[in-house]
Amino acid sequence: MTTVSEIGQAAVPAVASLKGCTRRYPGVLALDSATFDVAPGEVRALLGKNGAGKSTLIRMLTGAEIPDSGTVLIDGAELTHTGSGRAQESFEKGVRVVYQELSLVPGMTLAENLFLGRWPRKGGVIQYAAMEAEASEAMARLGLDLPPDRLVAGLSPAERQLLEIARAMLGKPKLVILDEPTSSLAAAEAEKVMAAVTRVAAQGIAVIYVSHRMNEIRQIAHSATIMRDGRIIDTVDVKGADTREIVRLMLGSEASQAPVLEDRSLSETVLEVKDLAVWPKLASISFSLKKGEVLGIAGLLGSGRTELLQAIMGVRRFDAGDIRADGKSVKSAGYKEMVRRGFGYTPESRKEEGIVPLLGVDENTLSTNFAGVSTNGVLSASRMAEATRKIIERLHIKTARTDTPIGTLSGGNQQKVVIGRWVYAGSRVMLLDEPTRGVDIEAKAQIYAIIRQLAAEGRSVIFVSSEIEELPLVCDRVLVLRDGALQEEFKSPNIDQDSLMAACITGH
CATH class of the missing domain: 3.40.50.300 (P-loop containing nucleotide triphosphate hydrolases)
Known part of the structure; x- marks a missing residue:
């Protein structure tokens, strides 16, 4: 080396x-x-x-x-x-490290956050003047000109990231490690962080x-x-x-050639996105989705993939453009309306947003349509168990009972339940955000097979993944999202890992 x-x-x-x-x-x-x-x-x-x-x-x-x-x-x-x-x-x-997940307290000042857990004291009293003076000095080393008594809640995403780096600069560090510091930032904000990194290195500090x-x-x-x-x-x-x-x-x-998939998509268009903008992440996004198609969205963390799915699903407002389902505009439709139209969405963060850990597999699976297992508004235990068993058998979910708390299942089986929720609901269009994150190899292969089977039945899938190597295994077509726009398109059987990765990481 x-x-x-x-x-x-x-x-x-x-x-x-x-x-x-x-x-x-x-x-x-x-x-x-x-x-x-x-x-x-x-x-x-x-x-x-x-x-x-x-x-x-x-x-x-x-x-x-x-x-x-x-x-x-x-x-x-x-x-x-x-x-x-x-x-x-x-x-x-x-050695100092700034992780991707920021650890700031919004209700505290910049100075309080910089010295969090080690506030300077004298006689048990916090020395605010000394703390704010040292905080100002640390921020100035990065070119960050902000009042130290300002609340973190009022900072921009880039300013918060810079504050994390400023905290790492306290105490004369020799090595600063930055883990994906610009992943959640727009291009203009990322430039500020990169300028700060250059300043850090210019002071003789090593940076990873x-x-x-x-x-x-x-x-x-x-x-x-x-x-x-x-x-x-x-x-x-x-x-x-x-x-x-x-x-x-x-x-x-x-990076070997992936198996060739048989594209069974039909000519019927089920979703059209035209000039969609979600500031500051997405500038102008246009694409269509066919019936029975698995469409991959590739892009780096922070490229706007999640924002795109959320805008389509009605859980996030978009700033410009139009979304059409079955030829009809759904610009003002919210989440419930999109569910009614046959759309389903699995969030990126399964544990925080996709499941209720203490509830059973049955309740997590059937939550999209409790009316289907109710009589006169009262849930039927037998009908819940029967409906859940069908999903368990179809998706090969490993669980001892239908009412086993979902939090006790493996990550792969939890993810199958999250997908199964929309299979049970009869969703025609499924938006899957990182559906294989945190699952083992066997579970991944099973999820790929489930998605291909759903497509064969005429359901349409948008598959978002940051694992480039899995996209050729499951997608008929892949769009590359970079710099707020869809930059390139790859179609099976010509979805090559090398080219796909290069398209994701190459900037202007």
Whole structure:
């Protein structure tokens, strides 16, 4: 592997290093003999598809994980703690991490959030003047000119992300790790974050930048480390790297030709989207969906895929354009009206939005149409059990009883119930947002088969996924969503993983 010092850097000691680190979980080799270095002032991009090992590598550096073998060094000194104190040891040596999910408290001020949990005190009294002065200094280092006594609730998404980075800058860090910092931001806001990253590196601080957005990476990163299946495949000079070569390194042998699907879609159009805008994520989206078609929507996290499905389903207002179902405009239709028209929607976050964990499989399955299992407004236990059993048998859901609390089922079986809810409702158009997220390989294959069977019956499916490799396995057609618009179209049997990934990560 190319060393840090060989990529546009002078020969300087590494700020952080992994030396032959391996980490195993039950049935998974998460990190395989990884050796990694990053130098002061370097911005190192970390690339790899989901499950490549990026998160495990980061957790090694932050002390949240201990390698089964190998060593972790920060500023030349090995992390030696083996318990909960290891993360504090890493922090004290100068490692900071800003995760994708922000951890700010909206009802507190900027200064209070920056020093959350460690407010400066004297005699038990918080020293607000000193705290606000230091907060202003930390924000100024990033070019963030905001009053420290302002509430976080009034900040824009970009300002919140910058505040998280400013918090990481407290205490003279040596390494700052940023996990998808621009995934939820529009292009103009992302520029502010990238400018801040450049400022951080200019102060001699090493930065690890996790992202799939090649246009951003080319702007700010000196080098990129590519991971696959828990291994570090290569580290390349960003300026001289070809995007397709990076994609090939990310996908490896998995980028083989997917099985050819038989497109059984009919000529009848069930959904038309025309010039749809949902600011700031979507500018002008137009496409149509045929009866019996599985249409994939590919795009990076934060590209607007979820906003698109929510706008179609009536759970999010759109700013411009038109949506037509069976030739009729549904511009003012809400969620209930779209359900009545035969639309169904499975949300991206299954646990938070897709299920009620303490309720049974039956109640979760039948919630879209309790009237079908009621007599004079009273639920019938026998009819509920019978209706649920039909869905359980059809979708091969593993559960001991129809009334088993859904929260006790595996992720794959929970997801089948969420899909089964709309099968039971008789939905003709199903909008599936990340329907295989967090499920095992066997469950994924079963969900693919379910979707293809639904399409064969004449139902239409929009399938959103950030796992590029699964789209050719289930979709008749794939549209690439990038920079607020649909950029490219791929049709089976010519849906190639390499080309699809390159289309998603390539910017202007």
